[in-house]
Amino acid sequence: MVRAVDISVGTVPAFSMAERDRRWDLARAFMEREGIDALLVFGEHEDAGPAPFAYDTWFTNGRAGTTVVFPRDGEPVSLLPMEMFTKDHLESARRGDVVWIPPENLRMPRDSRAIIAALGELGLEQATVGVVGLEPYPPWHPEGIVPHRLWDAVRTAFPAARFTPAGMALSRLIMPLGPEEIAVVRHSARIGDAMVRAMVGTAAAGVPESEVYAAGMAAGYARGTTPAAMHFWTGPAPLASGPPPWSYRPQAPRVLEHGDVVSAEVFSNAAGRHTQHQVTLTIGEPHEELRRAADVARAAYDAGLNALRPGRTFGEAVDDIRKPYADAGGWEFGPAVHTLNPMIAAGGFPNDASRRMAGAGAYPPEDDHRPTMAADMVLEPGMTFALEPNYAYGRHLAYLGGTVIVGDDDAIELNPYTARLLRAEGSPTRPA
Structure with a gap:
């Protein structure tokens, strides 16, 4: 149900x-x-x-x-x-x-x-x-x-x-938000969680992926905000990040199958104050490689909660967040953290997709390494970040996390719900 x-x-x-x-x-x-x-x-x-x-x-x-x-x-x-x-x-x-x-x-x-x-x-x-x-x-x-x-x-x-x-x-x-802005960010984060919960409650085998997308967006609209179009891909092991292809190309949405993964980046926007919510949602039991990838991403997330403290530089925080990747044996898909309100800095990462993804060699070459933007920025209370560590083994990508505020002493975690693998709870569609 x-x-x-x-x-x-x-x-x-x-x-x-x-x-x-x-x-x-x-x-x-x-x-x-x-x-x-x-x-x-x-x-x-x-x-x-x-x-x-x-x-x-x-x-x-x-x-x-x-x-x-x-x-x-x-x-x-x-x-x-x-x-x-x-x-x-x-x-x-x-x-x-x-x-x-x-x-x-x-x-x-x-x-x-x-x-x-x-x-x-x-x-x-x-x-x-x-x-x-x-x-x-x-x-x-x-x-x-x-x-x-x-x-x-x-x-x-x-x-x-x-x-x-x-x-x-x-x-x-x-970037260091005032008390009234922080209250709006918290409100936006609650709406983002509600959007994700609506997606979890809708996803099931036999359900068109567009219905899962619609459930999330509707939950945002119903709460009095206008969320930006989410990044949303589904499949047995989706390895992409962007709007669903049926939003820009005339084609039918996929119908979810048992064993699929919904990989989404949910953008909540309340009064111009933004929060982000990373979703890795499985239809049934997750693949063992996906579990392993999620464990590494979660370790990076925990490192981020400890790293995003006032007085440190953004570059130092990025280095700490990426430490769990060092000997994990898989690969990093994209930046693990970036600023919000406004988006002016992002963590660096080795952009080696051409060596990791079959067929990538046919595409224009990518930079071998993307350096951290604004690494010298000193963290201050009231700054907001999308803490979104990601890790992959083969094609199995785990993308976890949500919005974090730098507090007076420690990081303030707004979205623990999406800092883990999620399991679909919708009702499977039965053939007639």
Whole structure:
């Protein structure tokens, strides 16, 4: 029998004007230290999916996909892509929602002419402007997100201004979350667990994989959030990570069979604060090699709980997390840990799939080793991480873990439920 899932929303934490002031004060102090007169912050389209470039929402508490001009002295201006944003802002204000940017500080559109006008309006023709969006944001934006034509027009209009990349420095500034943000992350983590439990309660032999996917997403929607499309593969030994192929190619979803594995990465997103949940779900007894791989991944997970403590560097934590792999005799599929809120750093790993996967030699060569990003970053309380160790023997891949917060002394584990192999609990479909 499929287990019933409670879909009550419960108490939803919110961001107050005090949280707005905390963030804006941080930004102004940052600009003062860096000798910056203003920040120009580009935001990505609101339907960008996992790991979005959404720094604009940190300043606005509004819809993603805007451009923000934040002067060190004065009020920020938010440039909107279309009229629907103003209509949503008006309706939110009418309903009594907490909106951070008043209507007199909204502009349209957000093309180069609007940016030029906003910079001129704020008297920044000869200013030093920190730009968020010029620097690489892997993997989706290896050269930044700012369009060349737009940027060329802005620079041409202000030849006396100095534009300097500020995204990475701002990222590290905002990674330690405040108390209100941590409450939202905890809420997001609870929703993510509910999504996974719904998948476990649906999966069974004879059930289309799309029904398992739908059960997880529905559990997220029912709890008042809009989760990003999950990474989701099934099969006897799936060795891939990405959206299900029927989401981008016209083909039927697989029907689950006894002995299958559901390998998924579940993305919960509550009010722009993200959590991740790694799922390795078996239909029946797991293969012995999968059990072995899960034991190694679990050892790495436990090492991560001990390693993600304040005062250490991210690189030191990554090294500790990967120690259980050293003599295990299998192979590492991908990074075991990366930052969340925002996603600016990921653990390094040896990318030797071409030697491990049959047929991989026909594909473009991969780097032999991916180094740890931002290895020098010092861990601080309030930082959030996806702790997702993975290990494989042959084709049998175990991917475990969830979201962890760096506490005042030790790591705070939010999702122990997904830090282990899971077993399907749905009702098998019987032939007529």
